[in-house]
Amino acid sequence: MSECKRYDTIVIGAGIAGLYLASKLPKSMNVLVLCKDIPWECNTFYAQGGMVTALDEQDIPFHIEDTLNAGSNHNLKEAVEILSKESIAVREDFVNGGMKFDLDANGELLYTKEAAHSTSRILHAGGDATGRYMHKFLMEKNIHKLQKNSLVYDLLIEDGRCYGVRVMVNYKPYTLYADSVVIASGGIGSLYQFNTNSRTVSADIHGICIEKGIELKDMEFMQFHPTVFVNTPYARKLLLTEALRGEGAWIVDDDGKRFLFDYDKRGELASRDIVSRSIFLYKREKGKKAYLDFSMFEEDWFRQRFPNIYKTFKNLGYNLPRDRVEISPAFHYANGGIACDIDGRVPGIKGLYVAGEASRTGVHGANRLASNSLLEGAVFAKRCADAIVNDGNHLPCELSFEKDYDTLLHEANDKKYKHKLREIMWKDVGIVRTRQGLLEAKNFIYDTKSKNIGRLLELRLNTASAIVQQALYREESLGSHYIE
Numbered sequence: 400m401s402e403c404k405r406y407d408t409i410v411i412g413a414g415i416a417g418l419y420l421a422s423k424l425p426k427s428m429n430v431l432v433l434c435k436d437i438p439w440e441c442n443t444f445y446a447q448g449g450m451v452t453a454l455d456e457q458d459i460p461f462h463i464e465d466t467l468n469a470g471s472n473h474n475l476k477e478a479v480e481i482l483s484k485e486s487i488a489v490r491e492d493f494v495n496g497g498m499k500f501d502l503d504a505n506g507e508l509l510y511t512k513e514a515a516h517s518t519s520r521i522l523h524a525g526g527d528a529t530g531r532y533m534h535k536f537l538m539e540k541n542i543h544k545l546q547k548n549s550l551v552y553d554l555l556i557e558d559g560r561c562y563g564v565r566v567m568v569n570y571k572p573y574t575l576y577a578d579s580v581v582i583a584s585g586g587i588g589s590l591y592q593f594n595t596n597s598r599t600v601s602a603d604i605h606g607i608c609i610e611k612g613i614e615l616k617d618m619e620f621m622q623f624h625p626t627v628f629v630n631t632p633y634a635r636k637l638l639l640t641e642a643l644r645g646e647g648a649w650i651v652d653d654d655g656k657r658f659l660f661d662y663d664k665r666g667e668l669a670s671r672d673i674v675s676r677s678i679f680l681y682k683r684e685k686g687k688k689a690y691l692d693f694s695m696f697e698e699d700w701f702r703q704r705f706p707n708i709y710k711t712f713k714n715l716g717y718n719l720p721r722d723r724v725e726i727s728p729a730f731h732y733a734n735g736g737i738a739c740d741i742d743g744r745v746p747g748i749k750g751l752y753v754a755g756e757a758s759r760t761g762v763h764g765a766n767r768l769a770s771n772s773l774l775e776g777a778v779f780a781k782r783c784a785d786a787i788v789n790d791g792n793h794l795p796c797e798l799s800f801e802k803d804y805d806t807l808l809h810e811a812n813d814k815k816y817k818h819k820l821r822e823i824m825w826k827d828v829g830i831v832r833t834r835q836g837l838l839e840a841k842n843f844i845y846d847t848k849s850k851n852i853g854r855l856l857e858l859r860l861n862t863a864s865a866i867v868q869q870a871l872y873r874e875e876s877l878g879s880h881y882i883e
Protein backbone atom coordinates (compact mmCIF):
# COMPACT_ATOMS: atom_id res chain seq x y z
CA MET A 400 0.00 0.00 0.00
CA SER A 401 1.39 3.43 -0.91
CA GLU A 402 1.69 6.21 1.67
CA CYS A 403 -1.43 8.10 0.67
CA LYS A 404 -4.44 6.98 -1.36
CA ARG A 405 -7.89 8.07 -2.39
CA TYR A 406 -10.87 5.77 -2.58
CA ASP A 407 -14.52 6.13 -3.44
CA THR A 408 -15.52 4.30 -0.26
CA ILE A 409 -13.61 2.99 2.73
CA VAL A 410 -15.40 0.40 4.87
CA ILE A 411 -13.97 -0.09 8.36
CA GLY A 412 -14.72 -3.69 9.34
CA ALA A 413 -15.13 -7.04 7.61
CA GLY A 414 -18.01 -8.63 9.51
CA ILE A 415 -21.47 -9.13 8.03
CA ALA A 416 -22.25 -5.39 7.85
CA GLY A 417 -18.95 -4.41 6.20
CA LEU A 418 -18.84 -7.30 3.72
CA TYR A 419 -22.53 -7.24 2.81
CA LEU A 420 -22.39 -3.46 2.32
CA ALA A 421 -19.30 -3.75 0.12
CA SER A 422 -21.01 -6.48 -1.92
CA LYS A 423 -23.78 -4.00 -2.73
CA LEU A 424 -21.35 -1.37 -4.09
CA PRO A 425 -20.59 -1.75 -7.79
CA LYS A 426 -17.28 -3.26 -8.86
CA SER A 427 -16.60 -0.06 -10.80
CA MET A 428 -16.24 1.81 -7.51
CA ASN A 429 -12.83 1.97 -5.88
CA VAL A 430 -13.72 0.41 -2.51
CA LEU A 431 -11.35 -0.58 0.28
CA VAL A 432 -12.45 -2.82 3.15
CA LEU A 433 -10.21 -2.40 6.18
CA CYS A 434 -9.96 -5.35 8.50
CA LYS A 435 -8.29 -4.86 11.87
CA ASP A 436 -6.71 -8.31 12.11
CA ILE A 437 -7.38 -11.47 10.12
CA PRO A 438 -10.81 -11.36 8.45
CA TRP A 439 -12.49 -14.01 10.61
CA GLU A 440 -11.61 -12.21 13.85
CA CYS A 441 -14.99 -10.51 14.03
CA ASN A 442 -18.23 -11.11 15.93
CA THR A 443 -20.01 -12.38 12.83
CA PHE A 444 -17.64 -15.34 12.65
CA TYR A 445 -18.49 -16.37 16.22
CA ALA A 446 -22.28 -16.03 15.86
CA GLN A 447 -23.79 -19.45 16.54
CA GLY A 448 -27.58 -19.39 16.72
CA GLY A 449 -28.67 -17.92 13.44
CA MET A 450 -30.29 -15.12 11.50
CA VAL A 451 -33.94 -14.21 11.96
CA THR A 452 -36.18 -13.49 9.04
CA ALA A 453 -39.91 -13.05 9.01
CA LEU A 454 -41.23 -16.37 7.71
CA ASP A 455 -43.58 -14.68 5.24
CA GLU A 456 -45.70 -11.53 4.90
CA GLN A 457 -48.10 -12.81 7.59
CA ASP A 458 -45.29 -13.24 10.10
CA ILE A 459 -44.02 -9.65 9.75
CA PRO A 460 -46.36 -8.13 12.37
CA PHE A 461 -45.43 -10.91 14.83
CA HIS A 462 -41.70 -10.47 14.28
CA ILE A 463 -42.16 -6.73 14.79
CA GLU A 464 -44.14 -7.33 17.98
CA ASP A 465 -41.55 -9.77 19.38
CA THR A 466 -38.74 -7.29 18.61
CA LEU A 467 -40.61 -4.44 20.33
CA ASN A 468 -41.51 -6.56 23.36
CA ALA A 469 -37.92 -7.76 23.80
CA GLY A 470 -36.72 -4.16 23.43
CA SER A 471 -39.15 -2.89 26.13
CA ASN A 472 -40.75 -0.74 23.40
CA HIS A 473 -37.79 1.59 23.53
CA ASN A 474 -37.16 0.70 19.86
CA LEU A 475 -37.57 3.06 16.94
CA LYS A 476 -40.69 1.54 15.40
CA GLU A 477 -39.88 2.74 11.89
CA ALA A 478 -36.53 0.93 12.02
CA VAL A 479 -38.11 -2.26 13.37
CA GLU A 480 -40.65 -2.26 10.54
CA ILE A 481 -37.87 -1.83 8.00
CA LEU A 482 -35.90 -4.65 9.61
CA SER A 483 -38.76 -7.09 9.42
CA LYS A 484 -40.21 -6.08 6.05
CA GLU A 485 -36.81 -6.17 4.33
CA SER A 486 -35.78 -9.43 6.00
CA ILE A 487 -37.52 -11.57 3.38
CA ALA A 488 -35.59 -9.97 0.52
CA VAL A 489 -32.34 -10.42 2.45
CA ARG A 490 -33.08 -14.12 2.95
CA GLU A 491 -33.82 -14.51 -0.77
CA ASP A 492 -30.64 -12.66 -1.64
CA PHE A 493 -28.48 -15.00 0.47
CA VAL A 494 -30.27 -18.17 -0.61
CA ASN A 495 -30.26 -17.24 -4.31
CA GLY A 496 -26.61 -16.26 -4.04
CA GLY A 497 -25.78 -19.77 -2.87
CA MET A 498 -25.57 -19.44 0.92
CA LYS A 499 -26.18 -22.90 2.39
CA PHE A 500 -28.54 -22.63 5.33
CA ASP A 501 -29.55 -25.89 7.01
CA LEU A 502 -32.39 -27.74 5.26
CA ASP A 503 -34.86 -30.39 6.35
CA ALA A 504 -35.23 -33.83 4.74
CA ASN A 505 -37.42 -32.28 1.99
CA GLY A 506 -34.83 -29.66 1.11
CA GLU A 507 -36.83 -26.85 2.78
CA LEU A 508 -35.18 -24.21 4.97
CA LEU A 509 -35.05 -25.26 8.62
CA TYR A 510 -36.03 -22.68 11.22
CA THR A 511 -35.27 -22.82 14.92
CA LYS A 512 -36.66 -20.94 17.90
CA GLU A 513 -34.84 -18.78 20.40
CA ALA A 514 -35.94 -16.94 23.51
CA ALA A 515 -38.74 -14.36 23.24
CA HIS A 516 -39.72 -15.40 19.69
CA SER A 517 -43.36 -16.36 19.27
CA THR A 518 -42.48 -18.88 16.56
CA SER A 519 -39.54 -20.74 14.97
CA ARG A 520 -38.14 -18.26 12.43
CA ILE A 521 -34.35 -18.45 12.79
CA LEU A 522 -32.25 -19.72 9.92
CA HIS A 523 -29.04 -21.51 10.80
CA ALA A 524 -26.09 -23.04 9.04
CA GLY A 525 -23.62 -25.78 9.95
CA GLY A 526 -25.91 -26.49 12.92
CA ASP A 527 -24.42 -24.01 15.36
CA ALA A 528 -21.96 -22.21 13.04
CA THR A 529 -24.25 -19.74 11.26
CA GLY A 530 -21.91 -16.77 11.54
CA ARG A 531 -18.91 -18.73 10.33
CA TYR A 532 -20.80 -20.01 7.27
CA MET A 533 -22.21 -16.58 6.43
CA HIS A 534 -18.83 -14.93 6.86
CA LYS A 535 -17.12 -17.47 4.61
CA PHE A 536 -19.88 -17.00 2.03
CA LEU A 537 -19.42 -13.22 2.04
CA MET A 538 -15.63 -13.44 1.93
CA GLU A 539 -15.80 -15.72 -1.10
CA LYS A 540 -18.18 -13.29 -2.83
CA ASN A 541 -16.13 -10.21 -2.03
CA ILE A 542 -15.22 -8.27 -5.17
CA HIS A 543 -13.38 -5.39 -3.53
CA LYS A 544 -9.92 -4.89 -2.10
CA LEU A 545 -9.61 -6.07 1.51
CA GLN A 546 -6.65 -4.97 3.59
CA LYS A 547 -5.79 -7.04 6.69
CA ASN A 548 -3.97 -5.84 9.83
CA SER A 549 -5.41 -2.35 9.48
CA LEU A 550 -6.05 -0.53 12.71
CA VAL A 551 -7.94 2.73 12.20
CA TYR A 552 -6.89 5.25 14.82
CA ASP A 553 -8.47 8.42 13.51
CA LEU A 554 -11.25 9.69 11.28
CA LEU A 555 -10.35 12.75 9.21
CA ILE A 556 -13.18 15.11 10.10
CA GLU A 557 -13.28 18.85 9.56
CA ASP A 558 -16.16 21.32 9.24
CA GLY A 559 -18.87 18.66 9.22
CA ARG A 560 -17.20 16.51 6.55
CA CYS A 561 -15.40 13.18 6.77
CA TYR A 562 -12.38 13.00 4.44
CA GLY A 563 -11.01 9.58 5.26
CA VAL A 564 -9.11 7.71 7.93
CA ARG A 565 -5.74 7.43 9.50
CA VAL A 566 -4.77 3.80 9.77
CA MET A 567 -1.86 1.62 10.87
CA VAL A 568 -1.39 -1.06 8.20
CA ASN A 569 1.05 -3.70 9.32
CA TYR A 570 2.28 -1.20 11.97
CA LYS A 571 2.93 1.56 9.41
CA PRO A 572 0.78 4.75 9.42
CA TYR A 573 -1.19 5.81 6.33
CA THR A 574 -3.58 8.61 5.54
CA LEU A 575 -6.36 7.33 3.29
CA TYR A 576 -8.93 9.65 1.73
CA ALA A 577 -12.41 8.62 0.64
CA ASP A 578 -15.60 10.22 -0.65
CA SER A 579 -17.49 8.04 1.84
CA VAL A 580 -16.37 6.26 4.98
CA VAL A 581 -18.45 3.52 6.61
CA ILE A 582 -17.96 2.47 10.21
CA ALA A 583 -18.78 -1.24 10.41
CA SER A 584 -16.37 -2.01 13.20
CA GLY A 585 -18.72 -3.87 15.57
CA GLY A 586 -19.40 -3.22 19.22
CA ILE A 587 -17.44 -2.79 22.41
CA GLY A 588 -16.85 -6.32 23.84
CA SER A 589 -13.27 -5.85 25.02
CA LEU A 590 -14.40 -3.28 27.58
CA TYR A 591 -15.81 -6.11 29.71
CA GLN A 592 -13.88 -8.73 31.67
CA PHE A 593 -16.32 -11.47 30.64
CA ASN A 594 -17.46 -11.24 27.04
CA THR A 595 -18.22 -13.44 24.05
CA ASN A 596 -16.72 -11.10 21.46
CA SER A 597 -13.78 -11.35 19.10
CA ARG A 598 -10.64 -9.82 20.62
CA THR A 599 -10.64 -7.20 17.85
CA VAL A 600 -13.85 -5.58 19.08
CA SER A 601 -12.46 -2.90 21.34
CA ALA A 602 -14.56 0.24 20.94
CA ASP A 603 -11.82 2.32 19.26
CA ILE A 604 -14.03 3.87 16.61
CA HIS A 605 -16.79 4.66 19.10
CA GLY A 606 -14.08 6.45 21.09
CA ILE A 607 -12.99 8.45 18.03
CA CYS A 608 -16.62 9.46 17.42
CA ILE A 609 -16.88 10.80 20.96
CA GLU A 610 -13.69 12.77 20.45
CA LYS A 611 -15.20 14.35 17.30
CA GLY A 612 -18.47 15.23 19.02
CA ILE A 613 -20.51 12.54 17.23
CA GLU A 614 -23.47 11.30 19.25
CA LEU A 615 -23.61 7.80 20.74
CA LYS A 616 -27.10 6.72 21.71
CA ASP A 617 -28.64 4.07 24.00
CA MET A 618 -25.22 3.19 25.41
CA GLU A 619 -26.71 2.26 28.77
CA PHE A 620 -28.28 -0.77 27.06
CA MET A 621 -25.47 -3.27 26.97
CA GLN A 622 -26.62 -6.85 26.40
CA PHE A 623 -25.42 -9.77 28.51
CA HIS A 624 -25.89 -13.25 27.10
CA PRO A 625 -27.20 -15.63 29.78
CA THR A 626 -25.41 -18.86 28.88
CA VAL A 627 -21.66 -18.49 28.61
CA PHE A 628 -18.87 -20.77 29.84
CA VAL A 629 -16.43 -18.36 31.44
CA ASN A 630 -13.96 -20.75 33.07
CA THR A 631 -11.35 -20.39 30.34
CA PRO A 632 -8.17 -18.30 30.34
CA TYR A 633 -8.97 -16.68 26.98
CA ALA A 634 -10.43 -13.21 26.61
CA ARG A 635 -13.32 -14.46 24.49
CA LYS A 636 -15.55 -16.65 26.63
CA LEU A 637 -17.43 -19.59 25.13
CA LEU A 638 -20.99 -18.93 24.03
CA LEU A 639 -23.63 -21.64 24.42
CA THR A 640 -26.18 -20.54 21.87
CA GLU A 641 -29.69 -19.57 22.83
CA ALA A 642 -30.85 -22.07 20.20
CA LEU A 643 -30.00 -24.77 22.77
CA ARG A 644 -32.80 -23.42 24.97
CA GLY A 645 -34.96 -22.87 21.91
CA GLU A 646 -34.63 -26.60 21.23
CA GLY A 647 -35.44 -27.46 24.87
CA ALA A 648 -32.30 -27.20 27.09
CA TRP A 649 -32.87 -26.16 30.71
CA ILE A 650 -31.15 -23.81 33.10
CA VAL A 651 -30.83 -25.46 36.52
CA ASP A 652 -29.11 -24.92 39.85
CA ASP A 653 -26.85 -27.40 41.73
CA ASP A 654 -29.97 -29.35 42.78
CA GLY A 655 -31.43 -29.52 39.29
CA LYS A 656 -34.11 -26.89 40.02
CA ARG A 657 -35.31 -24.85 37.01
CA PHE A 658 -35.23 -21.64 39.01
CA LEU A 659 -35.97 -19.21 36.17
CA PHE A 660 -39.70 -19.85 36.61
CA ASP A 661 -39.39 -18.02 39.96
CA TYR A 662 -38.66 -14.87 37.91
CA ASP A 663 -40.70 -15.16 34.70
CA LYS A 664 -43.38 -17.60 33.60
CA ARG A 665 -41.56 -18.15 30.28
CA GLY A 666 -38.62 -19.67 32.17
CA GLU A 667 -35.65 -20.34 29.87
CA LEU A 668 -37.47 -18.62 26.99
CA ALA A 669 -37.91 -15.21 28.59
CA SER A 670 -36.03 -12.41 26.85
CA ARG A 671 -32.25 -12.31 27.24
CA ASP A 672 -32.16 -9.36 29.67
CA ILE A 673 -34.56 -11.14 32.04
CA VAL A 674 -32.78 -14.51 31.89
CA SER A 675 -29.33 -12.97 32.45
CA ARG A 676 -30.49 -10.86 35.36
CA SER A 677 -32.38 -13.76 36.97
CA ILE A 678 -29.29 -15.99 36.85
CA PHE A 679 -27.16 -13.21 38.31
CA LEU A 680 -29.61 -12.47 41.13
CA TYR A 681 -30.30 -16.13 41.93
CA LYS A 682 -26.60 -16.96 42.19
CA ARG A 683 -26.01 -13.93 44.38
CA GLU A 684 -28.99 -14.59 46.65
CA LYS A 685 -28.71 -18.37 47.03
CA GLY A 686 -24.96 -18.77 46.68
CA LYS A 687 -25.61 -21.51 44.14
CA LYS A 688 -24.23 -22.15 40.67
CA ALA A 689 -26.20 -22.21 37.42
CA TYR A 690 -25.86 -24.87 34.72
CA LEU A 691 -27.13 -25.59 31.25
CA ASP A 692 -28.69 -29.04 31.24
CA PHE A 693 -28.89 -30.90 27.89
CA SER A 694 -29.76 -34.32 29.27
CA MET A 695 -33.14 -34.33 27.51
CA PHE A 696 -31.42 -34.52 24.09
CA GLU A 697 -30.63 -37.71 22.26
CA GLU A 698 -26.85 -37.92 21.65
CA ASP A 699 -26.81 -38.42 17.87
CA TRP A 700 -29.29 -35.63 17.34
CA PHE A 701 -27.28 -33.30 19.59
CA ARG A 702 -24.02 -34.04 17.78
CA GLN A 703 -25.62 -33.25 14.46
CA ARG A 704 -27.54 -30.16 15.55
CA PHE A 705 -24.74 -28.58 17.64
CA PRO A 706 -21.53 -30.08 16.20
CA ASN A 707 -19.20 -27.25 17.19
CA ILE A 708 -20.42 -26.97 20.75
CA TYR A 709 -20.13 -30.75 21.03
CA LYS A 710 -16.53 -30.68 19.75
CA THR A 711 -15.41 -27.62 21.70
CA PHE A 712 -16.67 -29.04 24.99
CA LYS A 713 -15.33 -32.50 24.25
CA ASN A 714 -11.89 -30.89 24.04
CA LEU A 715 -12.52 -29.40 27.47
CA GLY A 716 -13.39 -32.82 28.90
CA TYR A 717 -17.21 -32.63 28.76
CA ASN A 718 -19.38 -35.33 27.31
CA LEU A 719 -22.41 -33.54 25.87
CA PRO A 720 -25.35 -33.89 26.03
CA ARG A 721 -24.85 -36.08 29.11
CA ASP A 722 -22.85 -33.59 31.20
CA ARG A 723 -24.24 -30.27 32.30
CA VAL A 724 -22.07 -27.14 31.90
CA GLU A 725 -21.70 -24.37 34.45
CA ILE A 726 -22.80 -21.04 33.00
CA SER A 727 -22.61 -17.34 33.71
CA PRO A 728 -23.97 -14.35 31.85
CA ALA A 729 -21.31 -12.40 29.95
CA PHE A 730 -21.28 -9.22 27.85
CA HIS A 731 -22.45 -10.08 24.35
CA TYR A 732 -23.79 -7.18 22.30
CA ALA A 733 -24.04 -3.38 22.24
CA ASN A 734 -27.71 -2.45 21.72
CA GLY A 735 -26.66 1.19 21.54
CA GLY A 736 -24.04 2.74 19.32
CA ILE A 737 -23.24 5.54 16.90
CA ALA A 738 -26.36 7.53 16.10
CA CYS A 739 -27.53 7.40 12.49
CA ASP A 740 -30.59 7.72 10.30
CA ILE A 741 -32.39 4.70 8.83
CA ASP A 742 -29.91 4.64 5.93
CA GLY A 743 -26.83 4.70 8.12
CA ARG A 744 -25.91 8.37 7.62
CA VAL A 745 -24.21 9.90 10.65
CA PRO A 746 -26.06 13.19 11.25
CA GLY A 747 -24.04 16.33 10.77
CA ILE A 748 -21.03 14.63 9.16
CA LYS A 749 -21.20 14.49 5.38
CA GLY A 750 -19.61 11.36 3.91
CA LEU A 751 -19.72 9.35 7.17
CA TYR A 752 -21.93 6.28 7.58
CA VAL A 753 -22.33 3.48 10.11
CA ALA A 754 -23.75 -0.05 9.84
CA GLY A 755 -24.12 -3.18 11.96
CA GLU A 756 -23.44 -3.46 15.67
CA ALA A 757 -21.48 -0.19 15.69
CA SER A 758 -24.66 1.66 14.76
CA ARG A 759 -27.66 2.70 16.76
CA THR A 760 -30.44 2.36 14.22
CA GLY A 761 -33.02 2.03 16.98
CA VAL A 762 -34.09 -1.51 16.05
CA HIS A 763 -33.02 -3.12 19.30
CA GLY A 764 -34.43 -0.68 21.82
CA ALA A 765 -33.43 -1.55 25.38
CA ASN A 766 -32.66 -5.19 24.62
CA ARG A 767 -32.05 -7.00 21.34
CA LEU A 768 -34.28 -9.91 20.33
CA ALA A 769 -32.18 -13.05 19.78
CA SER A 770 -30.66 -13.42 16.30
CA ASN A 771 -31.82 -10.02 15.06
CA SER A 772 -28.18 -8.92 14.89
CA LEU A 773 -27.05 -10.67 11.70
CA LEU A 774 -30.30 -9.52 10.12
CA GLU A 775 -29.72 -5.90 11.15
CA GLY A 776 -26.15 -6.17 9.80
CA ALA A 777 -27.48 -7.18 6.39
CA VAL A 778 -30.69 -5.10 6.07
CA PHE A 779 -29.17 -1.78 7.12
CA ALA A 780 -25.89 -2.40 5.28
CA LYS A 781 -27.82 -2.75 2.04
CA ARG A 782 -29.70 0.49 2.73
CA CYS A 783 -26.42 2.21 3.56
CA ALA A 784 -24.81 1.03 0.31
CA ASP A 785 -27.79 2.46 -1.60
CA ALA A 786 -27.46 5.75 0.30
CA ILE A 787 -23.74 6.00 -0.56
CA VAL A 788 -24.43 5.47 -4.26
CA ASN A 789 -27.34 7.94 -4.25
CA ASP A 790 -25.65 10.62 -2.13
CA GLY A 791 -22.79 10.88 -4.65
CA ASN A 792 -20.26 12.40 -2.24
CA HIS A 793 -17.17 13.88 -3.83
CA LEU A 794 -14.05 15.11 -2.10
CA PRO A 795 -12.33 18.31 -3.18
CA CYS A 796 -9.23 17.83 -5.34
CA GLU A 797 -6.68 19.23 -2.91
CA LEU A 798 -6.50 17.57 0.49
CA SER A 799 -4.07 17.87 3.29
CA PHE A 800 -4.44 16.04 6.57
CA GLU A 801 -0.80 15.29 7.04
CA LYS A 802 -0.50 16.35 10.66
CA ASP A 803 -0.10 13.27 12.85
CA TYR A 804 -0.32 12.50 16.54
CA ASP A 805 2.61 13.25 18.71
CA THR A 806 1.04 10.80 21.15
CA LEU A 807 1.71 7.09 20.83
CA LEU A 808 -0.94 4.48 20.31
CA HIS A 809 0.35 2.52 23.34
CA GLU A 810 2.14 3.51 26.52
CA ALA A 811 3.92 1.30 29.03
CA ASN A 812 1.16 0.98 31.65
CA ASP A 813 -1.80 0.65 29.29
CA LYS A 814 -2.22 -3.09 29.82
CA LYS A 815 -2.57 -2.67 33.56
CA TYR A 816 -5.20 0.08 33.22
CA LYS A 817 -7.00 -1.81 30.47
CA HIS A 818 -7.44 -4.85 32.71
CA LYS A 819 -8.60 -2.72 35.60
CA LEU A 820 -11.13 -1.02 33.31
CA ARG A 821 -12.46 -4.42 32.19
CA GLU A 822 -12.92 -5.50 35.81
CA ILE A 823 -14.66 -2.29 36.78
CA MET A 824 -16.98 -2.37 33.77
CA TRP A 825 -17.99 -5.92 34.67
CA LYS A 826 -18.43 -5.23 38.37
CA ASP A 827 -19.98 -1.75 38.32
CA VAL A 828 -21.43 -1.30 34.84
CA GLY A 829 -22.66 -4.85 34.35
CA ILE A 830 -25.94 -6.72 34.70
CA VAL A 831 -27.05 -5.16 37.98
CA ARG A 832 -25.88 -1.60 38.55
CA THR A 833 -25.97 0.78 41.47
CA ARG A 834 -25.57 4.54 41.38
CA GLN A 835 -22.60 4.24 43.73
CA GLY A 836 -20.90 1.67 41.47
CA LEU A 837 -21.48 3.82 38.40
CA LEU A 838 -19.96 6.83 40.14
CA GLU A 839 -16.92 4.78 41.12
CA ALA A 840 -16.52 3.66 37.50
CA LYS A 841 -16.83 7.28 36.40
CA ASN A 842 -14.07 8.31 38.80
CA PHE A 843 -11.77 5.52 37.66
CA ILE A 844 -12.23 6.55 34.02
CA TYR A 845 -11.63 10.19 34.86
CA ASP A 846 -8.45 9.41 36.85
CA THR A 847 -7.06 7.07 34.22
CA LYS A 848 -7.60 9.63 31.47
CA SER A 849 -5.32 12.02 33.30
CA LYS A 850 -2.44 9.50 33.29
CA ASN A 851 0.21 8.97 30.66
CA ILE A 852 -1.75 6.59 28.42
CA GLY A 853 -1.71 5.62 24.76
CA ARG A 854 -4.31 6.75 22.25
CA LEU A 855 -6.04 3.39 21.97
CA LEU A 856 -6.66 3.19 25.70
CA GLU A 857 -7.88 6.77 25.64
CA LEU A 858 -10.42 5.80 22.97
CA ARG A 859 -11.62 2.83 25.07
CA LEU A 860 -12.02 5.12 28.04
CA ASN A 861 -14.08 7.55 25.92
CA THR A 862 -16.50 4.76 25.07
CA ALA A 863 -16.62 3.40 28.62
CA SER A 864 -17.35 6.91 29.79
CA ALA A 865 -20.31 7.20 27.39
CA ILE A 866 -21.77 3.95 28.77
CA VAL A 867 -21.37 5.11 32.37
CA GLN A 868 -22.71 8.62 31.71
CA GLN A 869 -25.78 7.33 29.92
CA ALA A 870 -26.35 4.69 32.62
CA LEU A 871 -26.18 7.41 35.27
CA TYR A 872 -28.54 9.58 33.29
CA ARG A 873 -31.22 6.88 33.08
CA GLU A 874 -32.31 6.58 36.68
CA GLU A 875 -35.02 3.95 36.16
CA SER A 876 -34.44 0.36 35.04
CA LEU A 877 -35.36 -0.50 31.48
CA GLY A 878 -34.51 -3.60 29.42
CA SER A 879 -30.86 -4.51 29.85
CA HIS A 880 -30.17 -1.42 32.01
CA TYR A 881 -31.02 -2.50 35.54
CA ILE A 882 -30.34 -0.19 38.43
CA GLU A 883 -30.73 -1.46 41.96
Ligand code: SIN
Nearest residue numbers: 447448640641769770
Ligand atom coordinates in the same frame (compact mmCIF):
# COMPACT_ATOMS: atom_id res chain seq x y z
C1 SIN B 1 -26.82 -17.09 20.28
O1 SIN B 1 -26.57 -17.94 19.43
O2 SIN B 1 -27.33 -17.35 21.36
C2 SIN B 1 -26.48 -15.67 19.99
C3 SIN B 1 -27.40 -15.18 18.99
C4 SIN B 1 -27.54 -13.70 19.14
O3 SIN B 1 -26.64 -13.03 19.62
O4 SIN B 1 -28.61 -13.22 18.82
